[in-house]
Amino acid sequence: xxxxxxxxxxxxxxxxxxxxxxxxxxxxxxxxxxxxxxxxxxxxxxxxxxxxxxxxxxxxxxxxxxxxxxxxxxxxxxxxxxxxxxxxxxxxxxxxxxxxxxxxxxxxxxxxxxxxxxxxxxxxxxxxxxxxxxxxxxxxxxxxxxxxxxxxxxxxxxxxxxxxxxxxxxxxxxxxxxxxxxxxxxxxxxxxxxxxxxxxxxxxxxxxxxxxxxxxxxxxxxxxxxxxxxxxxxxxxxxxxxxxxxxxxxxxxxxxxxxxxxxxxxxxxxxxxxx
Amino acid sequence: xxxxxxxxxxxxxxxxxxxxxxxxxxxxxxxxxxxxxxxxxxxxxxxxxxxxxxxxxxxxxxxxxxxxxxxxxxxxxxxxxxxxxxxxxxxxxxxxxxxxxxxxxxxxxxxxxxxxxxxxxxxxxxxxxxxxxxxxxxxxxxxxxxxxxxxxxxxxxxxxxxxxxxxxxxxxxxxxxxxxxxxxxxxxxxxxxxxxxxxxxxxxxxxxxxxxxxxxxxxxxxxxxxxxxxxxxxxxxxxxxxxxxxxxxxxxxxxxxxxxxxxxxxxxxxxxxxxxxxxxxxxxxxxxxxx
Numbered sequence: 308x309x310x311x312x313x314x315x316x317x318x319x320x321x322x323x324x325x326x327x328x329x330x331x332x333x334x335x336x337x338x339x340x341x342x343x344x345x346x347x348x349x350x351x352x353x354x355x356x357x358x359x360x361x362x363x364x365x366x367x368x369x370x371x372x373x374x375x376x377x378x379x380x381x382x383x384x385x386x387x388x389x390x391x392x393x394x395x396x397x398x399x400x401x402x403x404x405x406x407x408x409x410x411x412x413x414x415x416x417x418x419x420x421x422x423x424x425x426x427x428x429x430x431x432x433x434x435x436x437x438x439x440x441x442x443x444x445x446x447x448x449x450x451x452x453x454x455x456x457x458x459x460x461x462x463x464x465x466x467x468x469x470x471x472x473x474x475x476x477x478x479x480x481x482x483x484x485x486x487x488x489x490x491x492x493x494x495x496x497x498x499x500x501x502x503x504x505x506x507x508x509x510x511x512x513x514x515x516x517x518x519x520x521x522x523x524x525x526x527x528x529x530x531x532x533x534x535x536x537x538x539x540x541x542x543x544x545x546x547x548x549x550x551x552x553x554x555x556x557x558x559x560x561x562x563x564x565x566x567x568x569x570x571x572x573x574x575x576x577x578x579x580x581x582x
Numbered sequence: 583x584x585x586x587x588x589x590x591x592x593x594x595x596x597x598x599x600x601x602x603x604x605x606x607x608x609x610x611x612x613x614x615x616x617x618x619x620x621x622x623x624x625x626x627x628x629x630x631x632x633x634x635x636x637x638x639x640x641x642x643x644x645x646x647x648x649x650x651x652x653x654x655x656x657x658x659x660x661x662x663x664x665x666x667x668x669x670x671x672x673x674x675x676x677x678x679x680x681x682x683x684x685x686x687x688x689x690x691x692x693x694x695x696x697x698x699x700x701x702x703x704x705x706x707x708x709x710x711x712x713x714x715x716x717x718x719x720x721x722x723x724x725x726x727x728x729x730x731x732x733x734x735x736x737x738x739x740x741x742x743x744x745x746x747x748x749x750x751x752x753x754x755x756x757x758x759x760x761x762x763x764x765x766x767x768x769x770x771x772x773x774x775x776x777x778x779x780x781x782x783x784x785x786x787x788x789x790x791x792x793x794x795x796x797x798x799x800x801x802x803x804x805x806x807x808x809x810x811x812x813x814x815x816x817x818x819x820x821x822x823x824x825x826x827x828x829x830x831x832x833x834x835x836x837x838x839x840x841x842x843x844x845x846x847x848x849x850x851x852x853x854x855x856x857x858x859x860x861x862x863x864x865x866x867x868x869x870x871x872x873x
Binding site for chain 2: 314318319322329373375379381384389391392393394395396397398399402403406408409410411417420421450510513516520521537541549550552557560566
């Protein structure tokens with residue numbers, strides 16, 4: 308265990324202060340790699356792409372995941388079949404899903420044909436038009452939202468039924484019940500899915516590699532951060548610079564996670580406190 | 583109060599029926615959104631080379647063309663031998679499952695039952711390693727394997743699994759702690775040694791959690807793109823994921839073969855999903871792995 312994790316961690320930090328590229332002897336460059344980030348337009352673009360995806364993608368995935376879970380939580384005949392179908396994309400690989408959607412979202416693809424049938428004359432070219440590339444990736448993410456829905460569903464089923472009975476007796480309608488009972492009781496689940504959702508959104512790789520190719524799509528519109536790190540390390544062989552990139556990434560993720568956890572006790576319902 | 587609630591339940595008024603109808607419409611719409619793209623893929627995979635893939639109205643279900651031969655062509659294509667890629671992937675996946683189950687059950691058992699000095703400290707270290715993001719490890723691990731001379735072989739994709747995985751060790755340890763210790767004590771009294779207790783008492787009891795681990799290891803390594811992309815260089819070592827990625831990036835014209843290859847990639851996971859659905863969905867819900 309230690310050989311494969313702790314040692315490399317220290318190694319990685321050391322490499323990030325060098326200009327190593329496998330062929331030459333590593334030379335110590337101090338903080339140069341980190342200083343260079345500020346003036347690297349491709350780095351700034353990769354940050355932009357990734358942050359845009361996180362800011363728009365994560366809330367959309369959370370809301371749709373929760374809506375799907377609410378629907379799947381109903382007690383109706385045949386629900387098992389619907390649940391089976393909804394969770395199916397969870398097991399399918401990022402690569403295969405990306406390949407499928409690349410075709411569906413091509414400019415003459417099935418999605419645009421439907422949009423034309425619905426009367427939209429000039430649907431976007433999605434993956435090949437820079438402004439539409441991230442929305443396209445979000446659309447694909449919504450298709451696979453079943454993974455988050457499973458966790459929400461588990462959370463929903465842990466809400467004590469007495470609370471709902473009490474609410475019905477008190478005359479609360481379905482919408483009131485949702486905001487007064489379901490949502491507060493679901494906040495611990497929400498904290499978990501938001502955290503894993505953000506971490507997952509930061510780590511997009513397979514999708515970006517397939518949809519935009521190793522260079523990150525038209526005009527870098529799909530140059531997600533990890534794809535850029537991979538390109539620098541294994542495409543250009545700049546191991547020192549790529550190590551610095553990874554460390555910036557790890558620290559940025561840690562800061563975001565800590566910020567969310569810090570605010571958590573203000574909005575997450577804690578069973579043990581209310582007693 | 584009670585009368586009112588009973589009264590409400592007995593009367594499935596028009597409102598309830600209307601709500602149910604809305605729910606069913608939404609559920610069917612959702613299912614269609616999931617299934618139609620998959621149907622389109624199958625339809626495309628079954629088309630002959632000359633048939634238009636993008637028909638004016640998208641074809642969601644195979645109706646006219648049934649070129650099952652495309653699967654064989656994708657598998658046997660000399661330029662991209664997917665049968666070879668599939669064998670490689672199956673080999674890597676199997677080794678990963680064996681390695682993870684072996685190492686993690688042994689270590690998990692040790693953490694749960696054996697008393698040795700520094701156990702709690704070691705366990706704390708293990709948990710901390712779970713928090714270290716793999717992005718920080720990618721390059722140094724690459725250098726480690728490069729210096730070992732393993733670059734360009736499958737070893738970097740297999741060997742680490744034999745050294746355990748913090749998350750699965752944790753899962754197995756928790757599971758072992760939840761089973762009563764009396765059985766193991768009885769076996770000891772009957773003269774079993776530590777290994778026999780593990781082999782004949784503990785291992786059969788923890789089969790459910792090992793199943794969950796195996797399923798997750800399968801999905802992780804079957805779907806892995808980054809690892810093979812970094813370490814594999816020779817075509818005969820490639821995995822299915824790389825094969826498909828290369829097929830896409832080289833923009834080959836035969837969309838039907840691409841979709842056939844893609845289906846070959848999806849089928850094992852789908853089969854597993856239907857076979858192990860209960861463990862899988864329960865497992866995802868309890869441990870909260872992202873998809």
